[in-house]
Every structure is written in structure tokens, then in C-alpha cells.
Amino acid sequence: MNAYTDLMAFQRDTEALGQTAGRLSWDQETMMSPGSADQRSDEMAAIEGILHQRRVDPRIGDWLAAIDEASLDAVAQAQVREIRRSFERNSRVPERLASELARMISKSHGIWAEARADDNFAAFAPTLKEVVALRKEEAQALAQGGDSYDALLNDYEPGATAAELSAMFGALRPRLVALREAVLAQPELPGLTTHFDEAGQMRLAEKLAAAFGYDFRRGRVDKAVHPFSSGSGNDVRITTRTEALDPFNCFYSTIHEVGHGCYEQNIDQAYRLTPLGSGVSMGVHESQSRIYENQLGRSRAFTGWLFKQMRDEFGDFGIADEETFYGAVNRIKNGYIRTEADEVQYNLHVLLRFDLEQAVIKGDLAVDDLQGAWDDRFLADFGYAVDKPSNGVLQDVHWAAGLFGYFPTYSLGNVYAGCLHDALRKAVPDLDDQLAQGDTSAATGWLQENLQQYGGLREAKATIKHATGAEPSEAPLLDYLESKFKDLYKL
């Protein structure tokens, strides 16, 4: 047991330092003054350096070798599994490559931002080529002879393969394209048209966070340019934003981040500051944010309650009744931007990126041809042409940040949310009656009980399977989307 105890004590300090680095990032987005930015980069680089040294510390290898895994209980075995994965992953990437990548990524962000502002993909392409080359080199080091793209994917979704995701997403795509087309052939649903006081939006955002079970005693809500959730265990903070003309942006960003935040807050306290003390994968994390935001938050029942709250906060805002309000929350419109997309079109945006980035990493698509490939695929799925690169290939920061393998976890999260929603409806037959009162406790309690509390105990797919009792499949998501939107649009 000594090797295990020593390993966990060492790991605990690493986790604490990791939490600290996360807190600094939060501070940077919410509190830090602009003139502190250079020093903060230095501080972050130093902490990341110390973290990296700890993650590849040869003592971890010694401890892992000395542990008799068969003698450990299931929780300890899972801890060892996660520590071994991280240790092997980090040990495979040469120091030189890791720091070249870090430097290149920090440089590429500015070049991407400028190219996007100028709507000029050619100005970004040479840099993106360098990022891709380094990430491919890293992927080869990680893959050890296996598939390069899968190696990158596994940074975000351990255990997933592109083949498996392609099968799921392949089933999604034609039915979503068809659903989108059918919906957009129908008359447009009315949306919001007035201004909404931003202080009132923040008040209601906090009310929504509380309604979804976010524990303000172990976190806080602030404004930031981009909504995010940060931290694990007992210090989990979320951010949101306000736009005078679009309070739904504020409310649904808030509910989304509350989903992420509650997952972290609700993990078994015994796992705090251990590898099991955070969400198990990006896909499972996204399943929580999405089910809170969409299947619960955008349901007819819950929007009925939200409509009353908005009337209380803002008075008459030009929407006559609950049903019209439900339509305003869920209406589908043409648009180029992934982050502004609705439940139906969002996945089409992601699938496009997933296919293109696989082709780039496999070498089947040259970076120089990326803009053309993007525009062709967009036209094929959405039926109209991209008007400029900032509405197309340059819209997302991910590739500039070297995040290849990240995009598919968004749609995997939606697929998982579909599976969980299906199981939840069976477990809580009167869910809509509760949601109509603004009461999410049966739903969030079921998620906490069956999924969130376990953190990283089981691997991602096993986590979903444990909660739902079935192998994950895209079918429930598709059924849910078709049923919801055919009903809403009277198809």
C-alpha cells in the first residue's frame, strides 16, 4: 500500500496546483487588469512548467510499477488508471516538442484573430500548417503506431475512436439535414424584439442557476466575454454574459455553465483533489451542460415557468403567451456561426469540423484547401454559401489553439444527453409537471445520483452506460429532436 499512498499524496499536490492554475485563468477572464497580462503569462508558464515536471516525474513510474493493482479496491484502481494514463501520455511527448507547441499556439492565436478580422484565410494558413505539423508530430508520439487522430481525440475523450464517432455521426447527419430543411420550409416563428435591462438579466440568470441546483456557497457567477465554468469540487465558478437584445444568450449560457458546474460540484467529496474528482471526459461533461440547457431548459414545461419569471422581471416584453414564448426560445433560423446555432443545426456545424479536421490530420486534406472544403461542405448541409471566412473556416479559435480532436466531443455530449434524457424520462414520469413549476430537483437529483457523483470512477462510455443501463447511441437524440421540432413546427 505504501507506493499507492505515496503516489496519491504526490498526486494530490499536483491536483491542487492544477486547481490553482485554473483559478488564475478564471481571474484572468473576470478580475485581472489588462496591464497585468504579460506578468500573468510568465506566471502561468512557470506553473505549467512545474505541473509538467510533476506529471512526468520518474517517481510516478516507480510508484506505478511498485503497486499491486489486484490488491486495490475499485476506487483505487480507477485512480491508478487515470494517473497511469496521464503519466504515459505526458511522458511520450518530448519536452522540446511540448514547448515548441506551446510557443506556436501562443503565437498563432494573435495571427488567427487578425486573419479573422481581415477575413483572410491565406494570412492564417502558413501558421495553421505549422500548428498542424507539430500536433501531427505529437499525435504520432502519443499513438505509438496506432491512429494519430484517435490519439488526439483521446486527450479529450479517453477511450473514444473516430471510427465509432463516425458511425454515430453518420447516422445523425442525413436526418438532421432533412429535419433542418423541413423546419426552415415552414413559416418563421416570432422572436424577441425589445431591449432587456442587463441588471435584470443578471438577476434572472442567478435565479436560473439556483433553480438548476448550482450551489452559490461553493462558487460564484460573474460576467465574462465568453461564458465558462472553472474549478472542481468545492470551488466551482461560472461566468455568463448579457446582451440587451438577446436575454436568451445570457439565460441559456448560464444554464449551460451551471450544467458543467453542477457536475463538478456534485462529485463525491471523497474524490476531491484526486484524478477522479473532475468530470470524466469532455463528452460526458458536455452531456451535463446540454441536458440542463436543452432537454430541461428549453422544454415546453420549463419555458412556461421561465416566461412567468421574465414577465415578473421585465413586464410585458411583446410575447403574448407561453406557447409563443416556447417558439421564441426554440426557433430555427439560418446562420453561419456554430456558437449561435440551435439544437438541430449545432450538430451539423460540429460534424463538418470533425470530418475536416480528421482529413487534415490524416493528410487527406491540405491546410491550403481547408477553406474550399469548408465552404463546399457548408453549402451541401445548409443549402447556402458561406459569405466570408469569418463566417466560415476562421470562426472558431480551436484549430489556432491546436485543439484537434476536441470538436466531436460537443456532439458526443449531445448524443449522451439524448441517452440520459431518455432514461431520465422513464425514471421520472411526471418530470414536466415539476419543470412547469421551475422545479428541476428530480431531474438534477437523478443526474447527480446516477452520473455526477461518480466523477472519473468509470471511463466515459461506462459512465453513461451505468446511468442509463444501455450502450450509448445516437437514436434517442435523433428521436427527441425530430419529435420536438416536428411538433413545434407542426410538421
Added chain:
Amino acid sequence: MNAYTDLMAFQRDTEALGQTAGRLSWDQETMMSPGSADQRSDEMAAIEGILHQRRVDPRIGDWLAAIDEASLDAVAQAQVREIRRSFERNSRVPERLASELARMISKSHGIWAEARADDNFAAFAPTLKEVVALRKEEAQALAQGGDSYDALLNDYEPGATAAELSAMFGALRPRLVALREAVLAQPELPGLTTHFDEAGQMRLAEKLAAAFGYDFRRGRVDKAVHPFSSGSGNDVRITTRTEALDPFNCFYSTIHEVGHGCYEQNIDQAYRLTPLGSGVSMGVHESQSRIYENQLGRSRAFTGWLFKQMRDEFGDFGIADEETFYGAVNRIKNGYIRTEADEVQYNLHVLLRFDLEQAVIKGDLAVDDLQGAWDDRFLADFGYAVDKPSNGVLQDVHWAAGLFGYFPTYSLGNVYAGCLHDALRKAVPDLDDQLAQGDTSAATGWLQENLQQYGGLREAKATIKHATGAEPSEAPLLDYLESKFKDLYKL
């Protein structure tokens, strides 16, 4: 040069981690939700553990041994001096003792707070005995045969000795006792009597911070229970507090913390994230906060400007003119509490603690006799008796926190501020004309130029001597106080 370069690279990461720990403390006092406290303790303990390991890392000893100091320039020699001091200091304290002390101090805080609330010194004495015993053990390890109290003092004021401070403070005490008595025999000066809007106090606090040169682009001002300054270099944050009946508390706490903060902000950028990149000692630090707060901020000239600002912000608040306002800012009243004391009485509070804590550490005074010794000394210097321990021996957190050797740096700071003020007046003869316009730039510029920019380049006393051209002495402070208060009270 390689050993020096390697040492500095290692040190830089340690400094960055130290800044991070400081940022977490700031967060804890300003932003963190109460339910995050336990986890934060764990995170801080982990970071402090990692910092401790780095500070005693045997490679530091190897690098120090390999460096040819004579070949280094003055800045590099100063870096080595500071790193060696810290390395030797930390290496002398056995791991076992360091962690026993940390545990005891974390425990004693709660016991002290309860004893203070119950006004029961006997309930705290056994714990204080344990803290004293451990600190004495640590002092002996640090002193290496030298004086134990000096060893503790040197944690806060490197190079200072109790003998030297006793000589200075011995000259202060009788004249301050006499001045206090003379002033309090005069008619009382009027004070403030109305409520001051707290949002208005914060607006004016920020105006004052700007007036004293605090750079908001590299910091921020927040409210906290206790005012403090935090961080070095380009991320230096300060806090203040508001009380409806006492806006001077807010304003002068702000100016005080701005003094600390500007010292850190104004250090040469080349020293950022190195041992020279922070204030050189507690005494020199306090000299900056005190000269900003007192010699500048409480001057007749500056209070004239402040009076106008307060009239602009709050309207008529019952003080008729600038001269009455100057009296309200500077009036002297009886009181038991150090942190509420005026310029004259403050040092008497500190001298009392300095003499008592020396006696405790030397073994000349038993902890059980501390309350009696406190009360006797208070009666002797202030002329009336302490009414209850929370107004006496239990009022400060320092001893519960193991901070023996810290108190004298407060008065040393005042002494240094006196020296600097003397030199500043000679260098800027028309200072009062500028202060009367709210313009501190000549004063703060002189401090930046002659002291602040150098950070830890010179040791504490040499820092003051470099700025003033003279050996530090208590004489300028005494002359300043006697002149100011005899004038104000028409003595």
C-alpha cells in the same frame, strides 16, 4: 555564469508560484465563497508544501557553491544574497518543526478568536505557550548560537537587531508619552458626526488611490474585511473597507495600502519575478505606506484638498472649514486599540508589544504573566487601565499567528518614514503648494526615484540611507510629530 543562470531560472518559477499563492490569498479575502474554504486550505497547504520543497531544494546549495560571486555585477550579487538568505533560513528549520508550527498556528487562530470573544486570556494562554515554545525552538535553529529574538526579527527585517531598535524606540517612548499627555490635556477637537454614503466613500477612495499614483491598469481596488495589499510587479491589488460613520477609515486605509502597492508597482521591471522584485523588508514597506498615509495624506496641505473632494461628494457634512477638517483628521483621543490609534499613540502601542514579546522569547516573562505585564505597561504609558483583555493582550492576531518579531517593523516603518519625509521636504521645497492641489507627483516621484525602483537591491537600512543620504534615526519622526501636534493643539 551557468550556475547563476540555472539558479535564476529555478528561482523565477518559485517566485511565480509565490505570486500565485498570494493571488489565492487575495481571492480568499475578496471573491471566494465561504463553502470553498476547506478546499482552499488544502490547495494552499499543497502549494506551500511545493514552495517549501523548492526553497530547500539541494540544487540551490549546489548552484550557490558553484557561483563565482566576485565575477557577478551588483544586481546579480544582490540576487544571490537574497537567495542565499532564504535558502539558509529555510534549510535550518527541520521539516518536522515547520509542519508542527503550521499545524499549531492554524489551530491557535480559532482558539484566540474564541478567547477574545469571551474576554478570557486564560483560555488562550495554554495554546500561546505551545506557539511560543515552537517559535523559540525555531528561533534557536535559525540563530545558530546567536540571539533568538533577532533571528525571528530577521524574518521580517533582515539585518535589524533588537538592540538597535531598542535604542531608537527608547528615545521615542518618553517624548511620545509626554506629547500624548500634553495634547490630551488640551480641549478636544471636533470630529465627524454624520453618515457618509458607502458608494461615495468608494468613489472617493479610488480618486485618492489615483491621486497617489496607484496604477489601476496593473491592479484593482476591492472591499475586504481587512485592508491589505497583495502581489508584486504588474499585478498589485489593494483592498479597503467602508464604515458609514467613519469615512477616514476608508480613505486613510486606502492611502496606506496605496503606499504599499505603489512600492511594489514601481520596482524596476527588470526585477520582476526575482528576489529583488518585492519590497526589501517590512520596515521599509511600512515606511512607504506611512509616508503616503501620514506625512503626505494627513498634512494640512493635502487635507485642504481632501476637504473639497468630500464637500463635492457628500455636500455639507458639518465641518465648516479646512482648518477644522485638518483637526478632525488628526485629532488625538484615548483608546485601547492599536489599529485605531493616531500618529502619536500608535508607536506607544507597538513599543509595548515589542518589549513584551522580547521578554517572552528570551524567557524573562512567562506567558501566564503576559496579561498583567500588558496592563501594567499600558497604564504606565497611557495613564488609564485596560478594561478587558479584548482591549488589551487579546486584541491582535499576531502572536496567535506566531508572528513574534513582526510588531517592531511597524514603528521602524514610521521612523524610516520620518527620515524620508525630512529628505523629501529638502528636495521638494514647495511640496505643500502641490499637495494643496491634490498633486502628489513630486513626492511620489521622489520616492519612486530614490527608493521604490530599487526593490531589494540594497538591504533595508542601506535602502533608506541611499534615499536620504543619512543613517536612519528616530529624530526626524519625533521632530515631525512634536512640531505637527504642538501646532495643531496650540501647545
